[in-house]
Amino acid sequence: MTSHENLWMRPEHPARGPRPTFSRVRLTESAIQVADSEGLAAISMRRLATEIGAGTMSLYRYVSGKDDVIELMIDAVVADYIPPDLVLSGDWRADLRGLADRVRQVMLRHPWIAPLSGTRQQPSPNRVRMLDTALRMVDGLGLSFNEMLTVIGTVFAYVNGFVESELAEAEALRRTGLDLMEWMTLQGPYLQSVVASGRYPMVARMLTEGGRDYVDVGDRFAYGLERLLDGIAARLPEAGA
Amino acid sequence: MTSHENLWMRPEHPARGPRPTFSRVRLTESAIQVADSEGLAAISMRRLATEIGAGTMSLYRYVSGKDDVIELMIDAVVADYIPPDLVLSGDWRADLRGLADRVRQVMLRHPWIAPLSGTRQQPSPNRVRMLDTALRMVDGLGLSFNEMLTVIGTVFAYVNGFVESELAEAEALRRTGLDLMEWMTLQGPYLQSVVASGRYPMVARMLTEGGRDYVDVGDRFAYGLERLLDGIAARLPEAGA
DNA sequence: CAGAAACCGAGTACGCCGTACTCGGTATGA
DNA sequence: TCATACCGAGTACGGCGTACTCGGTTTCTG
Numbered sequence: 422m423t424s425h426e427n428l429w430m431r432p433e434h435p436a437r438g439p440r441p442t443f444s445r446v447r448l449t450e451s452a453i454q455v456a457d458s459e460g461l462a463a464i465s466m467r468r469l470a471t472e473i474g475a476g477t478m479s480l481y482r483y484v485s486g487k488d489d490v491i492e493l494m495i496d497a498v499v500a501d502y503i504p505p506d507l508v509l510s511g512d513w514r515a516d517l518r519g520l521a522d523r524v525r526q527v528m529l530r531h532p533w534i535a536p537l538s539g540t541r542q543q544p545s546p547n548r549v550r551m552l553d554t555a556l557r558m559v560d561g562l563g564l565s566f567n568e569m570l571t572v573i574g575t576v577f578a579y580v581n582g583f584v585e586s587e588l589a590e591a592e593a594l595r596r597t598g599l600d601l602m603e604w605m606t607l608q609g610p611y612l613q614s615v616v617a618s619g620r621y622p623m624v625a626r627m628l629t630e631g632g633r634d635y636v637d638v639g640d641r642f643a644y645g646l647e648r649l650l651d652g653i654a655a656r657l658p659e660a661g662a
Numbered sequence: 663m664t665s666h667e668n669l670w671m672r673p674e675h676p677a678r679g680p681r682p683t684f685s686r687v688r689l690t691e692s693a694i695q696v697a698d699s700e701g702l703a704a705i706s707m708r709r710l711a712t713e714i715g716a717g718t719m720s721l722y723r724y725v726s727g728k729d730d731v732i733e734l735m736i737d738a739v740v741a742d743y744i745p746p747d748l749v750l751s752g753d754w755r756a757d758l759r760g761l762a763d764r765v766r767q768v769m770l771r772h773p774w775i776a777p778l779s780g781t782r783q784q785p786s787p788n789r790v791r792m793l794d795t796a797l798r799m800v801d802g803l804g805l806s807f808n809e810m811l812t813v814i815g816t817v818f819a820y821v822n823g824f825v826e827s828e829l830a831e832a833e834a835l836r837r838t839g840l841d842l843m844e845w846m847t848l849q850g851p852y853l854q855s856v857v858a859s860g861r862y863p864m865v866a867r868m869l870t871e872g873g874r875d876y877v878d879v880g881d882r883f884a885y886g887l888e889r890l891l892d893g894i895a896a897r898l899p900e901a902g903a
Numbered sequence: 904c905a906g907a908a909a910c911c912g913a914g915t916a917c918g919c920c921g922t923a924c925t926c927g928g929t930a931t932g933a
Numbered sequence: 934t935c936a937t938a939c940c941g942a943g944t945a946c947g948g949c950g951t952a953c954t955c956g957g958t959t960t961c962t963g
Contacts, residue, residue, distance in 0.1 A: 641815065
């Protein structure tokens with residue numbers, strides 16, 4: 422138990438000794454690349470070592486285990502949630518919407534992060550930076566500090582939940598390997614039996630007339646987000662109520 | 663490639679041959695019990711086999727692999743989302759709130775399911791049943807079918823996202839093994855350096871005056887849910903707008 | 904009622920995984 | 934210059950999911 426167990430306090434290397442051949446950023450970049458193209462399951466210490474041309478156990482000179490690698494990956498992606506040149510507009514609603522949209526876009530580019538960021542939320546440099554920015558967005562609205570945290574937490578809960586399910590939808594299609602037709606062929610018999618049972622009329626309607634007035638997934642995301650912001654706005658102190 | 667690859671269409675056993683010693687429900691119950699008390703990571707085919715007193719490979723007579731076990735676990739828990747004696751009140755808002763509250767309670771009892779249900783959403787008997795019930799809740803409000811699906815999807819996105827993060831919070835404390843004090847001691851040095859840097863004044867405020875007006879986690883859940891329902895209600899066709 | 908067919912449960916084995924421990928070689932600070 | 938501290942790599946262990954195989958038992962068929 423050294424004095425700093427935390428990854429973010431542990432220096433990457435001691436002052437003494439030979440120059441290190443690799444680096445945490447190198448490791449992190451490779452890991453993100455692998456996870457982006459082959460999924461989180463493809464990440465293993467052996468695989469990452471091979472990827473950067475190192476011996477497997479050499480990685481343990483840079484991180485204390487696989488958990489650290491995951492933490493580094495998350496922090497690196499979270500950095501993108503807040504653009505470096507971001508300036509707040511002063512309109513909390515526009516700012517929050519902008520953040521939510523951007524988070525969604527980044528999450529869609531890195532499909533492995535939504536499930537992780539819901540589960541893991543240790544403080545890390547870029548998460549701290551993002552939280553600070555998000556808090557500034559809702560500052561000065563007459564909310565107490567914990568109310569501000571509640572508002573932000575609510576928005577993030579929605580964004581995370583939505584994107585997770587959005588990705589699951591896409592993944593379900595990709596897992597079977599092919600397109601929607603293939604999926605229907607696979608699940609078809611079961612769904613037909615559901616319809617035929619007559620016990621689930623609403624689902625039956627969904628399966629028969631479901632594709633009629635298709636709602637774009639981006640529009641669905643925006644709908645929920647705007648309804649949430651509507652509800653929040655209506656209860657703001659300045660709004661009277 | 664048999665004619666029914668789907669788990670839910672595959673009969674548990676052929677008509678011929680000796681009586682099976684175990685069953686899917688037995689397997690599922692053991693798996694849920696293990697996951698509840700030791701986490702999802704504790705689930706392995708060897709472990710489950712030991713648990714029910716079977717040879718490891720015997721399990722493969724009942725399921726086609728670990729994926730099937732997970733699917734069975736999810737479906738069994740989802741069954742609890744809708745109480746058997748549930749009757750709809752006719753008040754869509756009360757019904758939706760009741761469902762959301764219950765889903766949260768069930769998820770808190772089975773901490774492993776929130777991350778899974780976000781990622782996996784294959785149709786299974788109890789998920790179909792739940793979806794049908796949820797759709798009935800928002801039927802007759804003048805919404806198109808896909809608008810109804812959008813409303814329900816929005817609420818579930820929020821619930822799932824919130825509970826996932828709620829559990830992550832609790833898990834982060836439990837992972838270090840002990841209570842909040844222990845966590846603070848561990849993360850303390852890093853957080854202090856964050857405050858000391860002066861670059862994140864809002865986070866600094868949070869860490870210093872954060873515990874002042876504590877908001878109960880149940881109240882935070884209710885807050886977000888009610889704001890979401892507010893926003894949805896305001897845009898209902900009957901509401902004019 | 905007898906025989907054949909079908910199926911059960913279990914064992915063995917393969918290729919993955921994370922990582923603890925160890926050691927020869929090398930760059931650094933005194 | 935040389936002792937020290939550290940680097941990169943190798944080996945090994947216990948665990949994982951699951952493909953394949955086989956002896957014994959049960960059920961259906963005639």
